[in-house]
Amino acid sequence: MRLLVLILLLAGCLPPVPVPPEPIPPGPTPGPVVDSAWVIVIEESAHRTPATAEVIRYLPSSGLAFRVYDDDSEDASSYLSAVSGIDLPALLVLDKDGKLIRATGLPDSVDGLKRLLGEVTSHE
Secondary structure: OHHHHHHHHHOOOOOOOOOOOOOOOOOOOOOOOOOEEEEEEEHHHHHHHHHHHHHHHHHHHHHOOOEEEEEOHHHHHHHHHHHHOOOEEEEEEOOOOEEEHHHHHOOOOOOHHHHHHHHHHOOO
8 A cells, every 4th residue: 555655646646735725814803892881672573674684783793782682572571661662673772780871763774873872882
């Protein structure tokens, strides 16, 4: 067997040694985490629109801790009084101690969400 490998090696018949691929460059990094704010979205998930989905998909890169709850879930029950009178989907911004900073409708665009979060978190 060694003789066969040596002959193939000398004849140039062995396949080339694979070269490891270039490392994949890292994707965009999320902004700095504002550890004193939480974002809670309360929605009726059966009525989620593409615009709402886009805004929710942005939340992980916002740098803020967040949760998205269906209005029928038990986890959302403690937040429902804060969103009464607000059309769903609703957005709550809480401080690190759970104190309500802002309760409003969820903006219908990522830019609108960025503006709103900028207003709320710039006062910290």
